[in-house]
Amino acid sequence: MARETSGVMLGSIELFCAAAELESFTAAATQAGITPAAVSRAIGRLEERLAVPLFVRSTRRMRLTDAGRAYHAQCRQALAQIVEAERELTGRQAEAAGLIRVSAPTTFGHSVLLPLLPAFRRRYPKVSIEVQVSNRNVDFTEDSFDLAIRARTPPDSGLVARQLLDAELVVAGAPSYLRKAGKPKTLQDLAAHECIQFLLPRTGQKVPWEFRDDGRDVQVETDGHYTVTDDVLATLTLARAGAGLVQTHRYLMEQDLADGTLVExxxxxxxxxxxFSLLYTGTRHMPLRVRLFIDFLVEQSQRLQLEGLGALTRRRR
Known part of the structure; x- marks a missing residue:
């Protein structure tokens, strides 16, 4: 029987899938522990072999061609079957064990991550999980973390980023505050309101409020006499007490909006x-427990996004 593939080509397919899923040659290279040029050459060899372009490249973005999308779906399925076959032969899946250290912000940590952990440990009972719930950006090398979840990816981090959830932002205030100050009707009205501020841990700068005005994305610099550091959930506590308006994720305040504690x-x-994105260093020899945890978080986050994030709040209360 003629040999139709090779170890080199199989490696190129793995790099192609990584680049397609991460939408970046650089991120795929970081994950594989090689240079972006090596990823580009590998995918170039693959395109030459197939005689079709797999990516449309530009200076600003990279996306799959129609042929690339179809090929990716088949390759992803084939690679998953290979991994599963190896696990069945070697029993590696049953050997997932050891400690996973993960850092998550207070909002995502309390509302999403922590409630999911028991389900993961039911699947892999030999795995232990240490969670740092904090808005501080961690140093993966010095702090020895495997993973971090953040609402903002450090621009020069060199880390692999996998998106977990896309959380809608809303503005709300307590009825007592709105009776006194009135409801803002335009973005300009915010200048006359108490807007509860949150400072970014990394920069110490106020988080601008984000809106869509006539189809355009805009940021508004707001002001107020209350400033919160470190814990975003504290801004909600202040808003419930009538201190002013707050902008945060809808899923965090959905129960407050439903029972009238806050008014949008x-x-x-x-x-x-x-x-919210999952960040990791993307080392080539990632421990099985960490790889399984990444797959689990991505899978569960996609499910929650489809169900609606408000279901999280309803299940907790």
Missing amino acids: VLQRFGGRSRP
């Missing part, structure tokens, strides 16, 4: 969201 305002300027 400026709905016609809504539609903005902020993604």
Whole structure:
């Protein structure tokens, strides 16, 4: 029987799948522990072999061609079958064990990550999990973390980023505050309101409020006499007490909106969201327990996104 593939080509297919899923040759290279040029050459050899372009490349972005999307779906399935075959032969899946250290912000940690952990340990009972719930950006090398979840990816981190959830932003205030100050009807009205501020841990700068105005994404610099550091959930506590308006993720305040503790305002300027991403160093020889945990978080986050993030709040209460 003629040999139709090779170890070199199989490696190129793995790099192609990584580049397709991460939408970046650089991220795929970081994950594989090689240079972006090596990824480009490998995919170039693959395109030459197939005689079709797999990616449309530009200076600003990279995307799959129609042929690339079809090929990726088949390759992903084939690679998954190979991994499963190896696990059945070697029993590696049953050997997932050891400690996973993960850092998550307070919002995602309390509402999403922590409630999911028991289900993961039911699958892999030999795995232990240490969670740092903090908005501080961790140093993967010095702090020895395997994974971090953040609402913002450090621009020069060199880390692999996998999006987990895209969480809608809303503005709300307590009825007692709105009776006193009135409801803002335009973005300009925010200048006359107490807007509860949150400072970014890394920069110490105020987080700008984000809106969509006539189809355009806009940021508004707001001000107020209350400033919160470290814990975003504290801004909600202040808002419930009537201190002013707050902008945060809808899923965090959905129960407050449903029972009238908070009232949403400026709905016609809504539609903005902020993604939560899973960050890791992407070392080539990643421990099985960490790889399985990444797959689990991505799978569960996609399910939650489809169900609607408000289900999280309803299940907790």
